[in-house]
Amino acid sequence: MSINQGWWKAARCVPSPNRDARPNHEVSLLVLHAICLPPGEFGGADIERLFTNRLDPDAHPYFKAVAKLRVSAHLLIRRDGESVQFVPFEARAWHAGRSRWCDSGWPRSALNDFSIGIELEGDEHTPFTEAQYHSLAEVTLRLMEHYPMINQRRITSHARVAPLRKIDPGPTFDWAYFRQQLNNPVRQTSHQA
Numbered sequence: 671m672s673i674n675q676g677w678w679k680a681a682r683c684v685p686s687p688n689r690d691a692r693p694n695h696e697v698s699l700l701v702l703h704a705i706c707l708p709p710g711e712f713g714g715a716d717i718e719r720l721f722t723n724r725l726d727p728d729a730h731p732y733f734k735a736v737a738k739l740r741v742s743a744h745l746l747i748r749r750d751g752e753s754v755q756f757v758p759f760e761a762r763a764w765h766a767g768r769s770r771w772c773d774s775g776w777p778r779s780a781l782n783d784f785s786i787g788i789e790l791e792g793d794e795h796t797p798f799t800e801a802q803y804h805s806l807a808e809v810t811l812r813l814m815e816h817y818p819m820i821n822q823r824r825i826t827s828h829a830r831v832a833p834l835r836k837i838d839p840g841p842t843f844d845w846a847y848f849r850q851q852l853n854n855p856v857r858q859t860s861h862q863a
């Protein structure tokens with residue numbers, strides 16, 4: 671089984687303290703994000719530092735504003751496709767902020783309560799990598815198996831659930847290509863080693 675007690679076995683584990691218990695056990699929505707730190711730069715360990723409250727506010731002018739945030743996501747998918755997991759899926763990660771979702775006409779807020787947050791390392795200008803789409807499709811298929819309330823209609827973006835505040839993962843994210851990979855998964859095993 672590739673998800674064990676909320677941890678995805680293919681991911682490198684970097685536990686974040688920025689988590690708490692889900693108020694009920696519902697896990698029914700997947701929210702996709704994009705992040706890079708510093709802005710416009712890929713690689714490095716600053717995203718991991720941010721999600722574990724170890725970002726040095728003096729290391730870059732941008733960091734002063736964000737170093738004190740207490741945020742996290744369940745997973746980060748790096749440019750090379752590597753997955754890093756910060757919070758077990760059973761716990762509540764702090765990724766969505768003020769946000770809303772509608773279930774059959776029933777408006778809901780507090781999306782962290784029932785969603786999984788996946789960050790793709792990237793920005794709104796640069797296409798995401800093939801390796802990222804592959805890893806994202808792989809983990810999404812596992813999540814849909816493991817948490818049957820998540821289906822393709824319940825995969826959304828931070829931009830869609832927080833429309834006036836957020837734009838991620840942004841216009842460079844190719845939803846059609848991602849959904850095609852979900853429907854016709856290419857079974858590669860190299861990322862699962």
Ligand SMILES: [Zn+2]
Pocket residue numbers: 702703704765828836838
């Ligand atoms: Zn986001």
